[in-house]
Structure formats: C-alpha cells, structure tokens
Amino acid sequence: MAVKGRLRPAPAVDAAPAPSQDDIGVEARVVAGILLNAALEKRNGLDEALSQPAARALEPVDRAFARAVAMAALRRLGEIDHILNRRLKKSPPEAVRTLMRIALAQTLVLETPAFAAVSTAVKLAERDPKTRPYKNLVNAVLRGVGREGPGLTTAESNLPDWIAARWKATYGEAALAGLALAAREEPATDLSLKPGVDPAAVAAAVEGEALEGGTVRTGRRGDVASWPGFDDGDWWVQDAAAAVPGRLLDVKPGETALDMCAAPGGKTLQLAAAGASVVALDRSAPRLKRLTQNLERTGLTAEVIAVPAEDWEDARTFDAVLLDAPCTATGTFRRNPEVLRATKPAEVAKLADVQHRLLDVAAERVKPGGRMVYCTCSLEREEGETQIIAFLRRNPAFRTVAADPAALGAPPEALTPEGWLRILPSMWAEHGGLDGFFAARLERVS
Numbered sequence: 001m002a003v004k005g006r007l008r009p010a011p012a013v014d015a016a017p018a019p020s021q022d023d024i025g026v027e028a029r030v031v032a033g034i035l036l037n038a039a040l041e042k043r044n045g046l047d048e049a050l051s052q053p054a055a056r057a058l059e060p061v062d063r064a065f066a067r068a069v070a071m072a073a074l075r076r077l078g079e080i081d082h083i084l085n086r087r088l089k090k091s092p093p094e095a096v097r098t099l100m101r102i103a104l105a106q107t108l109v110l111e112t113p114a115f116a117a118v119s120t121a122v123k124l125a126e127r128d129p130k131t132r133p134y135k136n137l138v139n140a141v142l143r144g145v146g147r148e149g150p151g152l153t154t155a156e157s158n159l160p161d162w163i164a165a166r167w168k169a170t171y172g173e174a175a176l177a178g179l180a181l182a183a184r185e186e187p188a189t190d191l192s193l194k195p196g197v198d199p200a201a202v203a204a205a206v207e208g209e210a211l212e213g214g215t216v217r218t219g220r221r222g223d224v225a226s227w228p229g230f231d232d233g234d235w236w237v238q239d240a241a242a243a244v245p246g247r248l249l250d251v252k253p254g255e256t257a258l259d260m261c262a263a264p265g266g267k268t269l270q271l272a273a274a275g276a277s278v279v280a281l282d283r284s285a286p287r288l289k290r291l292t293q294n295l296e297r298t299g300l301t302a303e304v305i306a307v308p309a310e311d312w313e314d315a316r317t318f319d320a321v322l323l324d325a326p327c328t329a330t331g332t333f334r335r336n337p338e339v340l341r342a343t344k345p346a347e348v349a350k351l352a353d354v355q356h357r358l359l360d361v362a363a364e365r366v367k368p369g370g371r372m373v374y375c376t377c378s379l380e381r382e383e384g385e386t387q388i389i390a391f392l393r394r395n396p397a398f399r400t401v402a403a404d405p406a407a408l409g410a411p412p413e414a415l416t417p418e419g420w421l422r423i424l425p426s427m428w429a430e431h432g433g434l435d436g437f438f439a440a441r442l443e444r445v446s
C-alpha cells in the first residue's frame with residue numbers, strides 16, 4: 001500500500017522580490033549542499049562535514065540552517081527527486097540536482113519563502129562555470145513547482161528500494177507504511193533523568209511531557225547545553241527507546257555491571273545512576289571522551305577503559321552485562337536519516353559477524369546466576385532476533401528472561417512471542433514515535 005501524501009505547496013515564487021538575501025544566506029545553502037552530499041557519500045559524512053572549514057566558517061545560526069536544510073533534504077530525498085524527475089527531460093549534472101534538492105527542501109519542507117530559496121539557487125548556479133549553463137533550467141523547474149505545486153508523492157519513496165523490500169518482508173505492509181511516515185518527521189528530543197530528579201519539574205522547565213518510564217520529551221530545539229538542568233547534571237539526552245535496554249538489565253545498588261560497548265555513554269549513565277559499580281569499555285577513545293564528560297557533569301562514576309572488549313585482559317566477571325553492539329543503526333533513521341543511504345546490504349552481514357563474536361565475549365563475563373542484555377538500534381533481524389536464536393543454540397547455559405514492556409516504558413506491542421523487545425519507530429505514533437531497537441534479556445543458569 002502506498003501512503004499518499006502531499007508536500008506543502010510552495011508560496012508563489014513571483015509574489016515578492018528577494019529582500020536583500022546577502023551572501024551569508026548563499027553560503028549557508030552552499031554548505032547545505034556539501035552536507036547533503038557528504039551524508040549521501042558515507043556513514044558519518046554529515047557530522048564530519050560539519051567540522052570542516054566551510055561549515056565552521058558560518059555563523060552558528062547559518063550553520064544550524066544549513067544542517068536543517070540538509071536533514072530535510074535527506075528525509076524527503078525520494079519525494080524531492082520524484083518531483084524533480086517529473087519536470088526534467090534528462091538527468092542534469094549532480095551539482096545542478098544538488099542545488100534543486102536544497103531549494104525544494106527549503107520551500108516544501110522548511111517553508112522558507114520561495115523567492116529566497118529560488119533566487120539563491122539561481123545565484124549559486126550562476127557562480128560555478130559547471131552549473132552556469134543550467135541557470136535557466138534551475139529557475140524554470142523551481143518556479144514551476146512553486147506555481148503548480150509539487151503533486152502527489154509517497155512516503156515510501158524516501159526509503160531506498162532494498163530497505164523498503166526488506167522491511168515489508170519482515171514487518172508487513174502496514175508497518176512499512178508507518179515506518180515510512182516516521183522517517184519523514186523530525187523527532188523531538190528525549191531526556192533521561194538522574195534518580196531523584198522530578199520528571200514533572202524537568203518537563204515544565206523544557207516545555208515537554210513526561211513519558212511512561214521516566215523519559216522527558218521536548219520539541220525544544222537548539223543547543224541543549226543552554227537548557228535548564230544541563231549544567232546541574234539533572235539529565236542527559238537519550239531517545240526513549242535507547243533507555244529501555246538499560247532498564248531491562250535492572251541493576252541494583254551494589255551490583256557489578258559491565259557496559260561492553262559503552263560510548264558515547266547514555267546506558268552507562270543509567271547503570272551508574274541505578275547504583276551499580278560500572279566498568280565501561282569501548283574500543284574508541286575519542287567516543288569515550290563524551291562519556292567521561294557526561295559522567296563529570298552528572299556526578300556519576302564508572303571505570304572507563306578504552307579497549308576492544310575481546311582484548312581486555314582482566315579476569316573479572318559481573319552480575320550484569322550490557323552489550324549494545326555496533327550495528328547498521330537503521331532504527332535511528334528519525335535522528336540520522338543518512339543511515340538509510342549509508343547502509344549497504346553487505347554491511348548487515350558484516351556487522352552480524354561482529355555481533356556474533358561480541359556476544360560470545362560478553363557471555364564469558366557473566367557470573368553464574370548473572371544476566372546479560374543484548375541490544376542493537378537496527379531494524380534488521382540478522383542483528384537482532386537471529387543473533388539471539390543462534391546464541392541460545394550454542395550457549396545452553398543461557399535462557400531468555402521475558403521482558404515486561406509496561407515496567408520498562410516500552411510500547412506493549414514491542415513484546416515478541418519469545419519475550420524479547422522489537423521496538424519500531426512507527427510505534428507510539430501518538431507521542432511522536434521513538435527509535436527502533438531490539439533488546440533481549442538472558443540469564444546464565446549454570
């Protein structure tokens with residue numbers, strides 16, 4: 001079933017002359033194109049490009065605008081290309097397409113006035129000898145969309161074909177439609193709170209709502225470091241779904257816990273906040289820096305060690321082990337729309353091998369009678385259910401302990417017949433959705 005949707009029609013482009021759109025506005029749009037292409041090229045491309053000189057030279061407000069435009073273009077790429085392709089007799093050079101994608105992301109998604117988006121796109125086309133011959137085409141296509149409207153588009157067209165086919169086969173047509181709708185929207189920001197901090201008070205301070213499970217959700221934008229409670233370490237940013245595996249592990253004060261793939265550390269903070277004595281490992285020292293900063297800010301403690309888990313030379317075993325394994329992260333498409341473009345089919349199998357290996361390393365660290373939670377923020381079965389089925393086959397010392405979604409602040413429909421959690425971003429639609437996660441709790445019985 002195709003979900004029909006109409007992008008917002010752009011205001012008439014001839015309505016007003018451009019008010020002095022100075023060169024800063026133009027530069028922000030250049031950077032938006034750079035960010036978009038970097039995100040399409042490789043995983044983490046957008047973040048890397050944001051730290052490059054072109055983006056850093058912008059004022060913060062322009063950099064934020066450039067990022068917002070690139071993110072809007074990524075979320076609606078299929079629809080935007082569909083609108084363009086209907087109006088183009090043959091495909092223009094990539095640089096020209098980028099200009100038009102950026103302009104349509106502004107007019108159709110961000111509601112930037114059309115005269116500003118179109119005039120800067122034409123200005124940019126003029127500036128580069130490679131795009132100059134296409135200046136009139138850019139002008140005609142964008143004005144045409146403004147005049148006649150974008151026409152019908154489908155939310156599914158924003159998903160790469162191979163991913164849409166996979167999710168349809170795994171979750172069915174109705175779920176695919178819900179996932180496609182979730183992928184179009186910019187998500188709210190979720191906060192996990194330190195014990196003793198009142199969710200209602202934080203919700204009031206950030207104009208948000210307290211969700212089941214204790215997460216506070218806010219539509220507020222901008223730099224979180226300036227929000228009330230940040231400096232006091234009252235909370236940290238963590239998607240509502242990402243907070244579930246930590247709760248599932250259910251550590252108690254005085255227990256020992258190992259967070260085996262810990263950085264940047266949202267789950268380590270949860271385990272430490274629950275009173276466990278936590279060891280946090282990660283192979284990436286730069287990623288662990290954020291974890292250390294968050295521990296300092298929140299006044300929580302953990303032993304932080306930069307090492308690949310399989311190389312950690314330490315004989316300790318633990319009451320509770322959390323393996324939040326490296327994965328394709330396809331469940332995080334609301335926050336990171338580029339994951340859908342960056343993930344390639346071969347990567348799923350490659351990461352599944354890594355997860356298989358790390359599960360066995362994690363199992364070795366669980367004390368008799370202890371427990372382990374395995375989770376990934378992927379929607380691919382190979383990185384979730386298939387891993388646990390295979391693990392239980394080769395490790396008869398472990399068995400599943402069924403999750404209780406109501407106690408964990410997870411949607412009830414996330415519970416699988418096996419007692420695992422399969423959270424889809426299309427769930428909790430009435431609250432604005434949540435990231436996709438798989439989580440299973442296992443206990444060492446011998």
Ligand SMILES: C[S@@+](CC[C@H](N)C(=O)[O-])C[C@H]1O[C@@H](n2cnc3c(N)ncnc32)[C@H](O)[C@@H]1O
Pocket residue numbers: 260261262263264265266267268281282283284287307308309310324325326327
């Ligand atoms: C999904 S992220 C973890 C997110 C983290 N648990 C959180 O809640 O913020 C996966 C992490 O695994 C780390 N990693 C990958 N391979 C690893 C290994 N062999 N040993 C330890 N960490 C590893 C990566 O550096 C990455 O930080």
